[in-house]
Amino acid sequence: MMRFRLLGPIEAEDSRGLVPLGGTRQRTLLAALLLDAGRPVDIARLVDAVWPNDPPATVRTQLQICVSGLRRQLRMPIRSNHGGYTLEVDASTIDSVRFEVLIREARQAMSEHRSGSAVKAFRAALDLWRGSALQGAPGLAAEAARLEELRLTATEQMIDAELDLGHHTQVLGELSVLVRENPLHERFHAQLMLALYRSSRQAEALNVFQDLRSVLDHDLGLEPGPAIQALHQRILVRDSTLDLPASGTDGPPHLPGEQPPQPAEPAQVVPLAGRKREVRHVAELLSRGGPPAVVVLTGQPGVGKSAVATGVAHELRGVFPDGVAHLDGEALGDDGEHYPNAVGTLLRQLGMPRAQLPRDAASRYRYLHGKLRSTRALLVFDDVTDESRVRRLVPDSALCSVLITSRDRVWTLPRCEVVELAPLDLDTSLELLSNAIGPDRVAEAPEDARQIALSCAGFPFALHIAASRLRSNPNLTLARSAHECQTKARKIGALAGCNPDVLRAFADGYKAINGTKNVVEPAPNPGPADEVPNARPAEPTAQGTERRRAAPVQRIPENTSPPGRPAHAVQAY
Template sequence: MQIRVLGTVEAQVGDELVALGPRQRRLVLGVLAWEANRVVTVDRLIVLVWPDDPPRSAAHAVRVAVSDLRARLPVDIETHGTGYLLRCDPLMVDVHRFLSLVAQARKTADDRARLGLLDEALGLWRGPVLADVASDRTRDLLASGVEETRLVAVEDRVEALLGLGGHRDVVEELLGLVDLHPTRERLVGQLMLALYRSGRAGQALDVFRRTRAYLADELGIDPGAGLRRLELAILQNDEELDLPVVSTALVGRRHELAMLGEWRAKALSGRTTVVLLEGAAGIGKSTLLDEFSRGIRVLRGQGVAEEGAPAYWPWRQVFRQWLAETDAGVAAEVLGEAADKIGRIVPELGRPADAERSAEERFALFDEVTALVGRMAAGGLVIVLDDLHWADPASLLLFSHLARGARDVPLLLVGAYRPYELRQARDTLAEITRLGGAIRLELPGLSADEVALQLTAELGRPCEPAEAAVITTRTGGNPLFVREIGRLRRADPRASISEVPTGARDAIRQYLSVLSRLVEHCSPRPRCSRWTSTR
């Protein structure tokens, strides 16, 4: 049996989810699971279930909820005086498994092993704690410590990636995290270091200046000593900040890279080109785009699953990068009178106006953005939006408007997404694929020869053809799954190929959770379909 509280409250027995009933009953289970093997008094349950105004019958309602849970679930809920105790293996509850994995990661010296543990731990989060049953007050009373542990785990994961030479890969993620948590100096320092190692020392120093101003204005304090030392080291080009770059050579995808290069050349000739890159989790969309972006100027934005991200978040990242990399005088000339209007998307461009209240106002804003992108694209421009399946509806509509409205502009617009996780985007992206000059590219799995190359890198020894063939069949050539099997077998050479590595389970579980909803929409289609007409 598994109990999940990092998101909606769920209880699963075997392959079946148990119907838990009304909110109060689910919340009582969530609290008892959170406090597994510890007594929770009825009074505390009442405070957590009804934090503001408990009814007179609250104690009776708690007892009824416990009785119903005992009847529905194969677990021991013991009565202890005026309280209850859920007797179970703590690791059957996702929050305790999360804490255990984080503790293991902190004791692990190897960056790659630590990264695997932290990926598994953070993958257990499906949303806010007790998402469907608890009030904000209840979460504050129960879960504030674990929320902080999650943020520290995110920081630890970034630290591991930086140690592995993944500084370019974490910049966009860190930009979003620092925007959401501007007072977390460890995140700020990691962003500065990632930018510095990516050859963007000026932007790293600009991050420090903005943080110093924010801390002074909001809290009346200066940055800590560690952040000040990092600023000085960047100013001095201190060699201690450098790390040997770990090889992240892309395995396979030469055909796809060549096609992206051709489409970029087409776009730079003045024929606006839109590419929709789709594929399952772990198939290598972001890695392909990283390799494509090397040595050329690419403005990148990314949808995020985290709650609280503002509207137009991917586009805010795009315009912020453009501002950071463009001379201030040139930027002011290109923006012209559009700055205040675009302030709805990027507040620092001008005084943010009220959110558009009508379709007409939104259309006018999108037209303004399209005109601005046309001016930005003088000389050629590539814009990439990753993880469109997590983008907010407004960002998707703006993507669609730009795809339709940018005509005869030297612009390559790329959107990447997981097709089975699309929420609002399905109809929007379908409209885009019907445009002239639009291209849809579906990434397939790696071939057996490519899997052998990746496994050789992971295992530190030549991979036998028979071994590669079995793993290719087992994984469908998904690079993430191949990599995780390689790590598993490197740690334990006797590990069975049929065992699902922990690092791959969450991607598989996420896929299966939405598959049933999509069966009716499935239809055969070619891996790469192209509309050859141009604008």
């Protein structure tokens, strides 16, 4: 079996030894295809990787020559499709993928307080490295930086686990090398201080702090951070809490003086009739070893995007031990004025006390992205109306993944995958209605129940509203409810009752279909809560009108009506 190595010089090896890959261009091309193994990589991305500075006028022809040469060397098919190329290989044969899988296993073990298993998995992952990532491929510098950052964070967490096991003397040599190689890295200095202190070398531990302070002051004019300063003070007074915890009483490893992350719990899960496939698919995209780290869940208003996102968050609780941070799209505001508060909300959900939140926006951004580089968390941005509102919040760390729900189908975030949620089919709609009002009631009037389901057009939001009215009004028969839903003039009111959120959803859906700037909704009780906020018209989605290449849209399930077809309820509106 062919094996591929990206964590160092770019290499391929089969049973006979290393495979000659040719020059730098073919090696870079191979690496670019392997980073998205099994998925199409468009020609523009390959050109940027192979010719990062000044591509020649004949670049497409030269790319084809490189692909042909790589096919001959590997004796493997490289398929050409939809303006790109796909290399079909088993992901487990790529060292960078195995590295990220082992890192996830190690973090899972840490979250379950199995430090021994965590150390084994971390060391197995780090042993895969043979030098700097993607050596000789300057056009892949961003991906190389991501892998290097992941390597550094994994090393930090492995040392934490070793210290948790009482291996302070065993890691002293390793930490000394890490401190020399990373003279500004406070985390490694703090770990070395703790290991020395636990080895009865208090004076040397204090010297490590003084050396760090001198370097920071000389190079950057800065003082060490509050966490390592607190550790320094506790070493000075021989704080007994620095000693190794008794066996069986230790928790997840955190250095003294640090605030442990407080995982944010996802919202309570509601039954997701007919959506298990969607939840599983999105969860796999967010948790697999390698990009994409960003998934956009899109679909028409009321199709159940937020509910599926909540289901995904619960599905991935074990994958993201530091929790789920959730932010509603409204919290971002229209012009960015609410961004500092939004960033503060994320920081608090990731464990930062309110009293420690920086006051200015720039510091909050800096703290957030610094936190995300050492935190394994899932960020959920719900009901985002515009990509620009979350672009600055998407982390550059490989540790975190991002799930976005939006009605917009055009997204250009790097390594983003868009999954479109289709309406439920009739059988699943009936199942949802039956779960909500009881199977006996549906069995008594199956044709009326079927008519209600048809009128709701497979939209869970509308089905839940119809079911809520039936539950709250015992005198309302299914026959009457079905008649109301069938009457176009009363359909919206029958589904929505006095719930302004439903009316807003239909109004926004109507705007998206017609590109209308201002829509006045029928409100039974006019007032501020019932106003439909102005929304900008839908941006053009035709090729050539986007500033960046849009991510392709996956539609689930695939055998439903084509995207863009409005539901019957929206048509009635």
